[in-house]
Amino acid sequence: MEGIFSLSDVKSSMLDGFHNGQERGTTTYIPEVDKAWTWRSGEVNIWTGYQNEGKSIFLNQLATLKAALDGWRFGIFSPENMPITDFFNDIVEMYIGKSSDPFYRHQMDLKEYEEAMDFVQKHFFVIYPKKDFQLSTLFERAKYLVRTKGINSLIIDPYNT
Numbered sequence: 001m002e003g004i005f006s007l008s009d010v011k012s013s014m015l016d017g018f019h020n021g022q023e024r025g026t027t028t029y030i031p032e033v034d035k036a037w038t039w040r041s042g043e044v045n046i047w048t049g050y051q052n053e054g055k056s057i058f059l060n061q062l063a064t065l066k067a068a069l070d071g072w073r074f075g076i077f078s079p080e081n082m083p084i085t086d087f088f089n090d091i092v093e094m095y096i097g098k099s100s101d102p103f104y105r106h107q108m109d110l111k112e113y114e115e116a117m118d119f120v121q122k123h124f125f126v127i128y129p130k131k132d133f134q135l136s137t138l139f140e141r142a143k144y145l146v147r148t149k150g151i152n153s154l155i156i157d158p159y160n161t
Helices: 011-020 055-070 084-096 110-123 135-149
Strands: 074-077 124-126 153-156
Touching: 055 074, 055 084, 055 110, 055 153, 074 135, 084 110, 084 124, 110 124, 135 153
Parallel strands: 074 124, 074 153
Antiparallel strands: none
């Protein structure tokens, strides 16, 4: 019957993993995080927790590190992080490590801001369809980004309705 498996169907792969090590994801560049989770292409991950505990900002920081150090590109649907300028400014600030707002003492200079904007332009693409937020609509736009921008990862944050 199609769709039913036993161990014998994957035994050789399991033995290979036993002798040569299991498939590993790529680093987050945070050793303590790598002990629990790494980036793996083709994998779907669900991050859960209480509201306002920093899940989104932490995932955005991990994505910024992955983009900066490995060149990954991300498609991101994150309606809670609107307007888009706020989302992009968050990534800019993570990349430079300084505020983009003159209200704060340690504001980045214009050269740093423009460098970071170039980085964000190359690595982060916001998905925000006018019509609807159905998964089929999001996936259609993600496929477009794979073909045209070479995104490595799609982040849907959150998808609770």
